[in-house]
Amino acid sequence: MNFELSQEQKILQRSVREFCARAIIPHAARWNEEARFPMEVIEPIAQLGLLGIHIPERYGGAGMGMLDLALAVEELSRADASLGLTVASHNLLCMDHIYLAGSEAQRERYLHRLASGRALGAWCLTEPGSGSDAGAARTRAVRREGPCGVEWVLSGSKSFITQGSVAEIYVVLASTTPARKQKGLTAFVVEKGTQGLRPGRLVEKMGLWASDTADIVLDDVVVPDAQRLGQVDQGFVDTARVLDRGRIGIGAWAVGIGRAAFEAARSYSQQRVQFGKPISEFQAIRTMLADMATELDAARLLVWRAAVMQDCGQRTTRESSVAKLYASQAAARACDAAVQIHGGYGYARDFPVERYLRDVKLAEIGEGTSEIQKLVIAREVLKGSRT
Ligand SMILES: Cc1cc2nc3c(=O)[nH]c(=O)nc-3n(C[C@H](O)[C@H](O)[C@H](O)COP(=O)(O)OP(=O)(O)OC[C@H]3O[C@@H](n4cnc5c(N)ncnc54)[C@H](O)[C@@H]3O)c2cc1C
Known part of the structure; x- marks a missing residue:
């Protein structure tokens, strides 16, 4: 090692x-x-x-x-x-x-x-009625014989899509066999400009205001079979592989925001003077900084472990979820502590830490909420292959 x-x-x-x-x-x-x-x-x-x-x-x-x-x-x-x-x-x-x-x-x-x-690319799984429960997707893809061979007609809507209104290339998960729930999903590539595909409303969010998040409307969008990604009804199997890697990215994303919060808090604590000395001299502040540094180190190591395992060609379902769960929670705690260390100035928009706190919350929601990560981790540990 x-x-x-x-x-x-x-x-x-x-x-x-x-x-x-x-x-x-x-x-x-x-x-x-x-x-x-x-x-x-x-x-x-x-x-x-x-x-x-x-x-x-x-x-x-x-x-x-x-x-x-x-x-x-x-x-x-x-x-x-x-x-x-x-x-x-x-x-x-x-x-x-x-x-x-x-x-x-x-x-x-x-x-x-x-x-x-x-x-730019976007990836469209979530729908108004299906988030954690991907199998409840109502966007349908119906196969038919077209003038140039097999084609698919996609109809439905997607929500909370990152790059939803600025992307040129969309990967869309749609139900091809509704009775089979998540085992009946298939992925398609749909390009901007395809008739019937349009961004819906832009989502106004708690944070990440410079990130483009939009709903997507698919109104009888016709794509040739050549734009089907993977096997019919195997979309969720491929999605699981995608998320094993995506969750490592969200873990790294959270660590980056947590680090920004930690660095801001450390520097502020050395400048802000109360009771005649920098607040970094107070034990309560030092404890917060020590906890932030320790947890962010641990989070980064979990992210790196999962990343290195992926680079070695190993399956990382458990490790990716552990990294994502821990990093998102550690980073959220670090951002909260950074606001606390800044006192009233942390709550004011003049300093960036309030933005970090608003932004970081997504890490506990996107690509599977913390509750879903725990379901995945529990399922993996109950298989008993590793501790
Ligand atoms: C800014 C932003 C960007 C996003 N980008 C994308 C994107 O690019 N592409 C995309 O497809 N999606 C995207 N999403 C959607 C995101 O992945 C979903 O919001 C997330 O998966 C949760 O789904 P939901 O919002 O429907 O919550 P729900 O599934 O309705 O969950 C609500 C609550 O119930 C809990 N819950 C649900 N099921 C269970 C269970 N079985 N056991 C215990 N608790 C449970 C959840 O943990 C949560 O606390 C984005 C979301 C946001 C906010």
């Missing part, structure tokens, strides 16, 4: 950190206040190789691994959680579903565009 990052990984970490200091941190508060998706930074992010980091070079990716992706997502999310979520979901939901379940032709057709940033 070696905890030292490779030279390449240190360079990646440093270059993302420098990019964020220059191109993201100075603007993040404004983008959030304006509730504006910063499309102008997508090209520079793509040029850094951060779209498709873990996708092989032959499909336009950087050919690196999940640990590299976790390092980059942590750095980006420390700078701006909204942008960190864009990179995590673009890479690990949309691109990964196409990479893991797509045919060679589908990989060739879509991954280059997604890796170059010419197209």
